[in-house]
Amino acid sequence: MLRRTPQHPDALLMERAQAVKGRSLLADARRRLFRNKAAVVGMVLLGLITLMAIFAPFLSPYGYSDIDYDVISCAPNWWPADPYTCHAGGLHWFGTDIVGRDLFVRTLYGARVSLAVGIVATFVSLLIGVLYGAAAGFIGGRVDGVMMRIVDILYSLPFIFFVIILMVIFNQNFVLLFVAIGAVSWLTMARIVRGQTLSAKQKEFVEAARAAGVGNLGIIWRHIVPNVLGPVIVYVTLTIPGVILAESFLSFLGLGIREPLTSWGVLISDGAATMQSAPWTLIFPAAFMTTTLFCFNFIGDGLRDALDPKER
Amino acid sequence: MAEAVLAIRNLDVRFQTPDGQVHAVKNVSLDVKEGEVVGVVGESGSGKSQLFLAAVGLLATNGRTTGSALYRGQELVGAPSAMLNGIRGSKITMIFQDPLTSLTPHMRVGEQIMETLRFHKGMSREDAARRALQTLELVRIPEAKRRMRQYPHELSGGMRQRVMIAIATACGPDLLIADEPTTALDVTVQAQILDIMRDLKTELNTSVVLISHDMGVIAGMCDRVQVMRYGEFVEAGPAEEVFYRPQHPYTRMLLDAMPRIDKPSREGHSTLKPWNELKPTLLTVDDIKVHFPMRIGGAIFPKYKPLRAVDGVSFTLKEGETLGVVGESGCGKSTLARAIIRLLPKTAGTVVWCGRNLGDAGENEIRGLRKEFQIVFQDPLASLDPRMTIGQSIAEPLRSLEPGLKGREVNARVASIMEKVGLDPAWINRYPHEFSGGQNQRVGIARAMILKPKLIICDEAVSALDVSIQAQIVDLILALQAEFGMSLIFISHDLSVVRQVSHRVMVLYLGRVVELASRDAIYSDARHPYTQALISAVPIPDPKLERAKPRQPLPPELPSPLDTRSALMFLKSKRIDDPDAEQYRPKLIEVAPGHFVAEHDRV
Numbered sequence: 001m002l003r004r005t006p007q008h009p010d011a012l013l014m015e016r017a018q019a020v021k022g023r024s025l026l027a028d029a030r031r032r033l034f035r036n037k038a039a040v041v042g043m044v045l046l047g048l049i050t051l052m053a054i055f056a057p058f059l060s061p062y063g064y065s066d067i068d069y070d071v072i073s074c075a076p077n078w079w080p081a082d083p084y085t086c087h088a089g090g091l092h093w094f095g096t097d098i099v100g101r102d103l104f105v106r107t108l109y110g111a112r113v114s115l116a117v118g119i120v121a122t123f124v125s126l127l128i129g130v131l132y133g134a135a136a137g138f139i140g141g142r143v144d145g146v147m148m149r150i151v152d153i154l155y156s157l158p159f160i161f162f163v164i165i166l167m168v169i170f171n172q173n174f175v176l177l178f179v180a181i182g183a184v185s186w187l188t189m190a191r192i193v194r195g196q197t198l199s200a201k202q203k204e205f206v207e208a209a210r211a212a213g214v215g216n217l218g219i220i221w222r223h224i225v226p227n228v229l230g231p232v233i234v235y236v237t238l239t240i241p242g243v244i245l246a247e248s249f250l251s252f253l254g255l256g257i258r259e260p261l262t263s264w265g266v267l268i269s270d271g272a273a274t275m276q277s278a279p280w281t282l283i284f285p286a287a288f289m290t291t292t293l294f295c296f297n298f299i300g301d302g303l304r305d306a307l308d309p310k311e312r
Numbered sequence: 313m314a315e316a317v318l319a320i321r322n323l324d325v326r327f328q329t330p331d332g333q334v335h336a337v338k339n340v341s342l343d344v345k346e347g348e349v350v351g352v353v354g355e356s357g358s359g360k361s362q363l364f365l366a367a368v369g370l371l372a373t374n375g376r377t378t379g380s381a382l383y384r385g386q387e388l389v390g391a392p393s394a395m396l397n398g399i400r401g402s403k404i405t406m407i408f409q410d411p412l413t414s415l416t417p418h419m420r421v422g423e424q425i426m427e428t429l430r431f432h433k434g435m436s437r438e439d440a441a442r443r444a445l446q447t448l449e450l451v452r453i454p455e456a457k458r459r460m461r462q463y464p465h466e467l468s469g470g471m472r473q474r475v476m477i478a479i480a481t482a483c484g485p486d487l488l489i490a491d492e493p494t495t496a497l498d499v500t501v502q503a504q505i506l507d508i509m510r511d512l513k514t515e516l517n518t519s520v521v522l523i524s525h526d527m528g529v530i531a532g533m534c535d536r537v538q539v540m541r542y543g544e545f546v547e548a549g550p551a552e553e554v555f556y557r558p559q560h561p562y563t564r565m566l567l568d569a570m571p572r573i574d575k576p577s578r579e580g581h582s583t584l585k586p587w588n589e590l591k592p593t594l595l596t597v598d599d600i601k602v603h604f605p606m607r608i609g610g611a612i613f614p615k616y617k618p619l620r621a622v623d624g625v626s627f628t629l630k631e632g633e634t635l636g637v638v639g640e641s642g643c644g645k646s647t648l649a650r651a652i653i654r655l656l657p658k659t660a661g662t663v664v665w666c667g668r669n670l671g672d673a674g675e676n677e678i679r680g681l682r683k684e685f686q687i688v689f690q691d692p693l694a695s696l697d698p699r700m701t702i703g704q705s706i707a708e709p710l711r712s713l714e715p716g717l718k719g720r721e722v723n724a725r726v727a728s729i730m731e732k733v734g735l736d737p738a739w740i741n742r743y744p745h746e747f748s749g750g751q752n753q754r755v756g757i758a759r760a761m762i763l764k765p766k767l768i769i770c771d772e773a774v775s776a777l778d779v780s781i782q783a784q785i786v787d788l789i790l791a792l793q794a795e796f797g798m799s800l801i802f803i804s805h806d807l808s809v810v811r812q813v814s815h816r817v818m819v820l821y822l823g824r825v826v827e828l829a830s831r832d833a834i835y836s837d838a839r840h841p842y843t844q845a846l847i848s849a850v851p852i853p854d855p856k857l858e859r860a861k862p863r864q865p866l867p868p869e870l871p872s873p874l875d876t877r878s879a880l881m882f883l884k885s886k887r888i889d890d891p892d893a894e895q896y897r898p899k900l901i902e903v904a905p906g907h908f909v910a911e912h913d914r915v
Contacts, residue, residue: 024743025698204695211655212709212759213682226699 029230032306039302042295049292053115056108064109065260068100073278076103095280097270106262107285113263114289117177118244122236124182129189130232136190137197138220148194151187159184159246160253167255177256181246185239192235196228203227230307237300241293248289264289315384316343317487317519318367318404323379323389325359325366325543336362338543339379344487349513349520351534351551353527353566355778359543360523364489368404369396384486402432405480409492411472415464421448422460425479432483447478450515451508470501474508481512488513491523498640498805503849506533525778527570528851531555532858539563551855569783571808573835573850574857581783582790584634587815591631594766594799595652598626600661602644602651602823606874617892619873621647623823624661624897631766634793634800636814636831638807638846642873644823645803649769652801653685654678666766683713686760690772692752696744702755703740706730709763725762732795733758733788750781754788761792769801774809786813807850811835816906819843822879825900829907839909841882882912 033039052059076095094103136147163180170176200206201224209219248265250256257263264285271282325337336359344350354360365371367381369388381388383399400406408414416424425444429435435443441460448456451474464472473493480488490509494502510533513520522533530537530551537554539547539562547560558564603618622644629635637645650656652663654670663670665681673681686709689695696705706726710717717725727737733754744752753773760768770789774782790813793800804810810817810831817834819827819842827840838844852858872878875891886896898911 024701025745028745204689204691205697207650207655208687208689208695208756208759209697209708211653211682211687213679213713214708215679215712218712222700223697227697 029303029306033302036302036305038298039306042298042302045291046295046299049111049288049295050115053108053111056105056112059108060102060105062102062105064101064105064262066101068096070100071096072100073098073274073281074100075278076280094284095278097281098274098278103267103281103284106267107264107288110262110264110267110285111288111292113257113261114244114247114265114292117181117247117263118240120178121182121185121243121247122239124178125186125189125239126232126236127186128182129186130193132186133190133193133195134197134220134224134228137194138201138224140198140201144194148191151190154184155187163250163255174257174261177247177250180250181243185243185246189232189235189239192231193228196231197224200224200227234300234304234307237296237303241296241300244289244293244296316345316382317384318342318344318521319380319382320363320367321380321382323363323366323377323381325362325371326376327372328374328376336375336543337366340543340545342538342545342548344519344521347513347517347519348536349522349534351530351537352521352523352540353525353530353537354540355525355566355780358540360540361491363540364406364491364521364523368400368406368489369393370400370406398432401428402483403485404487404489405483405485407473407476407480407488407490407493409495411469411476411496412464414476415472417464419463420460421462421464421467421475424475425482428479428482443482444478447482448475450481450512451475451478452504453478469497470505473497473501473505477505477508477512481516481518484516485518487519487521489521489523492525493522494529495525499807499849499851500640500845502529502851506851509533526851527555527567527779527853528858531853531855532851539566555853555855565780567853569780570853571783571786571806571812572852573808573811573847574852574854581812582787582794584790584813584815585632585794587630587633589630591633593628594631594633594666595629596662596664597628597652598662598664599624600626600648600651600663601659602647602656603659608874617874618659620823620876620879621873622651622658623879625820625823625825626661627818627825627828629767629799629801631799632793632797633816634802634814636810636817637801637803637820638805638810638817639820640805640846642822643820645820646771647823648820649687649771649801649803653682653687653769655687680713682709683763684765685767685769686763686765687769687771688753688756688760688773691776692749692756693744695756696752698744701741701743702735702747702752705744705755706758706762709759713763726758729758729762732792733761734784748781749777750785753777753781753785757785757788757792761796764796765798767799767801769803771803772805773802775804775806782809789813807835807847819846821881822873824879824898824910825908826882826910826912827908828900829904833904833907837904837907839903839907840912842912882910885913 071092074092074096077092092102092104094107096102097106132147136144162184166176166180206219206223209223214222244264247256247263248268251263251265252269257266259266267285268282268289271285275282320340320342323337323340327334327336340363342350352360352363362371362375366375366377367388369391371377377389379389383404386399388396388399415421422441422444425447426437426440429440429443430437445456445460448459453459453471453474459467459471464475467475493509494505497505506529509520512518520533522530524530534551537549537551538545539554539560541562547554547558547563554563555567558567600622601620601624602622603620605616606619607614608617609615625648627635637648639645647656651658665685670678670681696702703726706729707722710722710725726740730737730740735751735754735758744755747755756773773789774785777785786809789800800813802810802813814831817829817831818825819834819840821842827834827838827843834843835847838847848861852861876893876895877887877889877891880887880895880898883896883898888895900908900910903909
């Protein structure tokens with residue numbers, strides 16, 4: 001109530017002098033997002049990690065599967081003249097693992113896999129979830145009831161059990177991982193989108209559009225979808241870290257990525273086995289993964305605050 | 313007059329918000345004396361609520377208060393919260409606008425009153441229960457004993473506000489701060505609540521601060537009036553001074569903007585053009601019914617009972633005519649409007665539009681016909697898509713109903729209609745949240761007007777606006793009607809506004825017409841007891857008139873529309889005492905040419 005003082009004719013005149021370009025809700029949200037320090041730090045760090053993952057082959061002389069038995073379980077060494085570490089094969093910034101592979105390049109390759117799984121699986125869940133949820137919410141009635149009961153039934157399947165069965169039937173492969181995780185995480189997305197659609201459908205501006213003669217497709221496309229996007233974007237940024245964690249978890253259990261390809265989950269699993277003799281094999285991948293998860297969560301929080309309609 | 317109960321000196325309130333600092337209250341001073349009723353009047357955003365919240369230390373956390381507020385010599389600003397808690401709720405009590413959110417939903421009503429008594433007075437359970445019952449009787453709650461054991465959601469809005477007053481007066485306070493206590497209530501309920509407050513005030517000799525935007529409410533209650541604008545008092549004085557000899561232009565503007573039920577046409581305001589009765593009929597509505605099936609139990613096989621939102625309404629509307637539709641919340645006036653233009657499916661009855669029966673028109677035909685009837689909604693912000701610029705919103709009916717138009721033509725039409733409704737066409741790319749309520753309502757009107765329809769339905773189109781803005785919008789609507797000659801169905805709970813804009817007025821009660829007459833006949837010669845009660849309950853912004861006004865016996869609050877007996881509230885002699893029985897339907901009787909009244913018992 002206090003934020004908008006009533007505008008009387010003199011205030012109107014003053015406003016006339018101002019810029020004519022409107023501030024859209026999205027522009028407002030962007031401004032608020034960039035004022036949120038945690039979110040900005042998150043975006044910068046995440047951008048760095050992504051760039052490093054993309055350009056991994058150019059950042060290190062080693063390949064991710066190059067085995068070097070001369071430098072098994074080497075501690076990180078940063079200066080060529082360091083007398084206490086092995087540097088027979090050159091520098092290893094993050095040290096090497098038990099078969100002498102450079103951990104720096106492996107961590108970055110792990111980032112490639114983890115981020116790819118996170119983004120692709122989230123995209124799959126977004127696609128299914130938005131279509132399914134929007135359809136259920138917009139059609140409503142009995143159709144909505146049946147569609148949501150199906151979601152409830154799928155919810156009740158234990159996730160790990162489901163993945164193990166998939167793995168047994170189709171053998172372990174990379175694509176299956178995306179499918180398995182995506183197939184599970186669309187359920188929550190569908191529920192969120194349905195709820196948002198239901199509430200958007202009852203908004204007065206939808207009724208106004210109907211009174212203005214806009215057809216069903218126009219209402220969905222012009223009025224419901226744009227107003228549902230905000231919460232969906234927030235949920236997406238919070239789904240990605242969840243998916244990355246799920247992938248790590250599966251890899252940790254030995255159900256995920258196979259050697260020599262690696263992911264953060266595999267690296268952490270290997271590192272945990274050697275953490276007493278070679279702690280760096282655990283520390284570096286774990287640090288990268290937690291940083292990434294933090295970044296996503298900060299960005300998600302920032303987006304939620306920025307898009308929260310209560311702010312307006 | 314004795315010492316001041318509350319002395320506010322140089323109180324200043326600032327809020328830190330993400331968009332910068334807001335100076336809500338600017339260096340304000342005020343005395344509330346023993347046994348006095350002080351009215352604080354101002355429009356939304358004037359800082360009138362924040363002033364008193366700050367004085368009793370209830371400001372939101374981003375607010376900062378400086379200055380001083382003395383309660384009988386005790387400093388309240390910056391006082392420790394233990395001391396404030398001792399005073400608030402027992403010596404200084406508050407009533408807020410929304411009684412549902414100010415009551416704890418999981419506690420019984422009786423418990424909530426007893427809690428205050430036990431905390432502040434240290435009473436035993438039995439004493440507190442006895443006293444709670446007394447206070448409930450004092451605020452005239454029927455069957456007080458049973459109500460003690462009910463939860464807030466089981467009570468109606470008016471009953472809840474009575475409970476709030478009971479809680480506020482249970483400890484015998486020195487000062488009662490009522491912040492818009494009747495704004496959310498219907499006029500007849502408002503009149504009852506104000507009556508109760510007036511009686512309590514004399515009985516307990518409490519000082520009262522009444523914060524309101526409604527000059528009529530202030531006129532009936534207050535000894536002294538403070539007019540507030542942009543965080544400052546612009547005028548202060550005894551009620552009669554302020555009302556009869558206002559000094560500040562803002563006060564004059566406020567009084568002038570207030571629609572008066574006793575004076576439909578006033579100088580300086582657009583008046584209604586007389587309308588030609590020989591014009592052809594535009595719309596004929598015959599015995600229209602809208603029933604909603606309400607689920608009343610049954611876990612697996614649900615049972616339904618019809619909620620008769622609109623239950624047999626008939627009327628005709630001619631070209632260029634304005635029909636005012638009046639009734640309290642829940643009487644079905646908005647449902648009626650939506651059913652007529654097929655935004656809601658009707659259960660029975662016919663709607664004939666220019667000789668065309670809308671009942672058997674297909675979906676596509678209705679879409680085409682929407683060119684001719686448009687609607688303006690109550691909440692200007694909610695009825696505009698927040699992600700579209702106002703230009704896009706205004707152009708939407710054009711784009712969907714005249715798809716052949718080129719972009720340039722659309723822009724030209726949008727610009728010309730924006731100018732007509734008093735919006736700068738340069739604002740075309742701005743968004744609704746950048747505008748005030750009044751400007752957004754102009755956008756809503758522009759959107760409805762752009763197709764030059766033959767009928768516009770205004771569904772509480774001015775109810776959510778401040779009085780000064782409301783007056784501007786009413787003037788705009790009248791001016792547009794004079795220029796384009798469209799018909800209007802003007803729906804409102806505010807009888808004063810309806811009187812100003814309508815040729816004929818229809819009064820609804822629980823989905824049925826109780827009286828239909830020309831505007832002068834209905835206000836000067838109301839025949840139905842419900843119409844009479846409604847009219848007498850409207851507060852008039854004139855202290856002498858308002859206080860001298862004879863009080864009509866008011867009808868009880870709207871009973872449940874699921875109970876078929878409720879429809880015969882005014883014809884009890886023909887009532888069958890069974891909530892599900894098919895009841896007698898009161899007929900409309902023409903008592904004078906064009907003046908219809910529903911059958912009712914003699915009062």
